[in-house]
Amino acid sequence: MPNPVSRPNAAIPAALRPLAREVRVAKGEWVFRKGEAVHSVFFVLDGEVRLSRFSKGGGEIALHRAGRGEFFAEAALGAARYHCNAIASRDSALLAFPAGKVRALLGTDATFAREWIALLARQLQRARARLERLALKFAAERVVHYLQTEGAGDRHEVHLQGTVKDLARELGLTHEALYRTLARLKRERVVGHEGASLFLLP
Amino acid sequence: MPNPVSRPNAAIPAALRPLAREVRVAKGEWVFRKGEAVHSVFFVLDGEVRLSRFSKGGGEIALHRAGRGEFFAEAALGAARYHCNAIASRDSALLAFPAGKVRALLGTDATFAREWIALLARQLQRARARLERLALKFAAERVVHYLQTEGAGDRHEVHLQGTVKDLARELGLTHEALYRTLARLKRERVVGHEGASLFLLP
């Protein structure tokens, strides 16, 4: 089981925190299954959860991979039953928020409702930026787009959270391709890096 | 200018409709620019609007393309200024909803707030499914994933809205690659098509 040191839960609205129940799931364990009554909305403290459906042929259709610091099954709030399966792809630590209480809070706490709307809107923007990134053909373009959309400050600096392999997955590349691309971009003075920080050079 | 026949506005919450003002923009016209004060949230009746930023190098970075039946700049509700540019990529008919009034409605009308949250959540789900789709390597996998996530009914049927070229863009492929892939999938009895309808074969 992972032991989350720096908890990435700053994104959780204050009103929601008292409702949290910590859940730990081992790799391969189910968090919920398609058709189950919706009982909770989740937040990933550490690890990764895969949301998917199974096609008639038996193949798994991935809908989403929720990593550290991400909510998942937020859309389930509006539904009676989960419409997909959630399986931990690694040992993971989650926060579970009872769906009924969250729904009630949305009706009574206007501040929380606003926060929740803002949270969804931000996630939507990020998801769309990622979409356009994955539509780019070249690995170098994706790296630069990533820095330009996610980077902070004038240099578009990004502090790498996990490993380079994680970044590769985020960019839709193999880790080998990303290593090569980063090496080339550094050689060509397009990007620089200091420790776990990556940024654009002017 | 397009003349929308079947208006795809079923997705618009009832409380929002009285606020709508119809706007028509010609291809290449701006809907709003980055840095402008947020005045409206939009819905595409017909046509297409491209959301983008300009990088320091002068290149245009596309963030999102909103087509028929989609809202755009929903996330701007939480912000004071637009954080990207919106340009019509074709002659388009839009609905504009004044941001102030929508914000007010979110505070006073709990039903509308719930609808708006559901709307954002649905868009988020779709965006995430698309993300997983674009991460797939093979064109055939993307087509099948598209049908399985967006298709309706037992056959996972999809009525193609625009041209096959448009679908290719949605799937992150060139139109040539998609034509070839569709031809092969039809030959191999994986998918079938009737007119503008595409579906999975058992």
Place this chain on the structure above:
DNA sequence: CGTCGCATTGATATCGCTCAAATCCGGTGG
């Protein structure tokens, strides 16, 4: 010290992109 996973680089295979060309179709104007 052995194991495991990340980081890094090399060699080869491959799918989709690019360029190209032919056909089809709807609209437009003479």
Place this chain on the structure above:
DNA sequence: CCACCGGATTTGAGCGATATCAATGCGACG
């Protein structure tokens, strides 16, 4: 009515960037 045009559709040939397979070094951790 027909010639013309632009865009979508369809198929072909070759190239190239990334995936894949492979090997090595490295650091953490029991």
